[in-house]
Amino acid sequence: MVRTPCCDKSGMKKGTWTPEEDRKLIAYVTKYGCWNWRQLPKFAGLSRCGKSCRLRWLNYLRPNIKRGNYSKEEEETIIKLHESLGNRWSTIASQLPGRTDNEIKNHWHTNLKKRLKQNSIAQEENSSSNNVFPREKSQKRLKGANNSHLHQETVEIIDSSMLSHNNPQVNSRPSPQILQLQ
Known part of the structure; x- marks a missing residue:
């Protein structure tokens, strides 16, 4: 039919x-x-x-529609409900009197989703930078530098670390592998 x-x-x-x-x-x-x-x-x-x-x-x-900017409490409610319900906009709208499901959906896609994405990226960057060892940080910093004196310092750091291990193969001159860093 x-x-x-x-x-x-x-x-x-x-x-x-x-x-x-x-x-x-x-x-x-x-x-x-x-x-x-x-x-x-x-x-x-x-x-x-x-x-x-x-x-x-x-x-x-409709006469009872609420217009204008969202309060912090409304935005937090939308975020919390979206985490638990997903894109069920009419169910989310039932928890926010005066707001329509269409308006909430539009606010989510134009403002909240982007803000949450930026916050999560910033948190990931902060957590990843805190997990890097200090030596790795300095090597990353030196790797991006184009100054020859920084490269020379890197070679000296590597030379001194190899000499400190009492390696019999290492003599007073730097090995060819270390010179390739310059």
């Missing part, structure tokens, strides 16, 4: 809603309620699809 189309596509208006269309939708929904979104545009005198009317009402025109 095939579901009937939501609306007759011919003559349907698309795009930005006009203030007049908004007034018609608000007047109809406040007077009669939203009993059937598919039939509502015809009775309200709108040349819109029922889905378009429903989304316009739920996301923009």
Whole structure:
């Protein structure tokens, strides 16, 4: 069995809603309620699809919608709920009165997700830099330097470490392997 189309596509208006269309939708929904979104545009005198009317009402025109910036508590709630629920935006919106699922989803993808990603990268960099041994840090620093006196210091450090092990193969002159670092 095939579901009937939501609306007759011919003559349907698309795009930005006009203030007049908004007034018609608000007047109809406040007077009669939203009993059937598919039939509502015809009775309200709108040349819109029922889905378009429903989304316009739920996301923009409802009287109890909260607009504006998110508070820190709201953002923390969104982050915490997203960790446990994932992308279930309507469930998350039920915990934030006055916020729509669409608005929360948009705020997540434009602000919170990017901020969390940047914070996790910064934390990884801090933790990885704390795990590097001091000698490895100095060698990494020296590796990137182009100054010849730094390379010479590296050679001297390697020479002194090899001599301190009383290695009989090492003589007073640096070996060819060490000279390759210069």
